[in-house]
Each structure stands twice: as structure tokens, then as C-alpha cells.
Amino acid sequence: MSPPGPTVSLMVSTYNWKEALALVLRSAAQQSRLPDEVIVADDGSREDTAELLHTLAASFPVPLRHVWQPDDGFRLARCRNRGIAAARGDYLIQLDGDMIMHPHFIADHMRLARPGAFLQGTRIRTTDAETARLLSGGAPVFGPSVDAYFRKEGDRSTYHFGRRHHTLRIPWLAGLKSRSSGHPMGCNVSFWRKDLLTVNGYDERMVGYGSEDLELDARLRQAGLRRRQIKFAALALHLEHRSSAPPDPSAPELPNNQLLYASRDAQRVRCEHGLDRHAVEFSTQPSDLRSIS
DSSP: OOOOOOOEEEEEEESSOHHHHHHHHHHHHTOSSOOSEEEEEESSOOHHHHHHHHHHHTTOSSOEEEEEOOOOSOOHHHHHHHHHHHOOOSEEEEEETTEEEOTTHHHHHHHHOOTTEEEEOOOEEBOHHHHHHHHTTOOOOOSTTSOBOBOOTTOOSOTTSBOGGGGSOOHHHHHHHTTSOOOOOTTEEEEEHHHHHHHTSSOTTOOSSSOHHHHHHHHHHHTTOEEEEOOSSSOEEEOOOOOOOOSOTTOTTSHHHHHHHHHHHHTOOSOSSSGGGGTTTTSSOOOOGGGOO
């Protein structure tokens, strides 16, 4: 018999949008390769999110865990660190709580995972009308016919918009494309958990919107890891919503960008204010929601 493959934790970050989270978790439960556990990393949602998770956990096909922190502003870096600390898989797939996964999403990440590298996926931004249809119970649509926002040919100013042909799932082409590096983006990315421990996860000094994913990406690469791109696989629909981003997220005067530039300039690998702050709290196996009354 061949040895078992690596275990995988799916970590989904969320904040006060239980309707979207329900769709994300439904897509997780329908994966061709189920994760070994799902961690919901919660940046202070209301009690209705916890109620949803307790309801879903009763029939969820894998352990479902809720890692909550008090609502003290936008603290995504700390929220994700707590999710990573709670996770027990060898491999961790990170997803935002407004992303509906293709049925082969987990399988695609695991098929492309390699030692010494992390994977950067992308997203398909559904229109407002398509988002409303999905939230009303409509079935997800993948492929070129999806009602989504796409980049116009030759327009490089709208890099947040995808290209229509990238909505196709073509596994052999995804293998070729993964030789390139892509653009860092925290909504669809995966890592070996040991590599996150090496760099101490996210820098929790980064609060407010933006750049926490870029800063982690920089330290992972400064540690000698390679970023590999996913296109034509690991597809995910992003539910459109109002953004909390500042007018120019790349403005150099923003505090998070100052921290990003400092990490790059110093070629820093490990952050001081990171994942190890939560090691003691999550040193024992976290509870499956099904075991909590």
C-alpha cells in the first residue's frame, strides 16, 4: 500500500456575512477531495455566524471549527494567524469567506502542491446581478458563460478583473502555467504549514485594509520559497460586495505599506508579532463544533 498523502486544512476568513459564508461552506462540503478539516477564522462576527456554524456542523462531512476573536477593527492578519495556529493539516488552503469553490478546488491545490513552494490562485468576480442570484439559491456557474466582470483586452489598469478564458478548468494547462509566479493575493492561496511556522505567519502589526498578504508573500520568498501560479484550476467565484479598500491601496504613506517596504528592504524572513503568539492557546486539539453543546 502507498503511504497516505498529506492532510489538508481549509481556512476560511469571515466577518459578518453569514449568507456568503454558508455558500462557501456548501461548496466545501461538495468537494471531490474533501479537506480534512475546515477552520472558520472569524474577525469578530455577530452571534448569528456562530449559530450558522453550529447548525451546519451537525451534518458537515469533516470537522468544522470556529476560531473567533473580538471585533476590534479590521484585524485580518491576527484573525488568519489564529486560524493557522488552530489548523492541524500538513497543508493549508486559505480562502476568503465570499468565495464559492469549484468542486475540484481542493483537489487542484493538492495536485499542484510541491515542496519548497506555495500556490497563488485567483478569483472570478461575479457581477452584482450574479451575486444576488447566487445568494438567492442559484447554482454556481463556472466557465466562459459565467456572469462576471472581465478585463478588457489590452487594459492593464484593471488587474483585479480576470480574463474570460481563465474561467476554464484545464488541468494539464494548469500544470504548465504553474511554472510562472503570478500576483500575490490572499483570497486564494495555499502553503505547507511548516513554511508558515518558519516565517511566523502574518505580521499582526498590520491592521486595517491591505498588504498583509503582500508582506507575508515577501517573507516567504525571502525564506527561499517559490510562488507558483494557479490558472485553469482551483477556480472560485467571488461574490461582489462593497469594498473597504482606501482609494489607493498601494499609496506608500499607508502604515501597512510602510511595514511591507521595511520587510522587503531588510530581507526579513520571520516577523516578531506573529503566529507564535497563539501557540499556547491552540497547543491542544481544537474542538469540533459537533462536540460542543
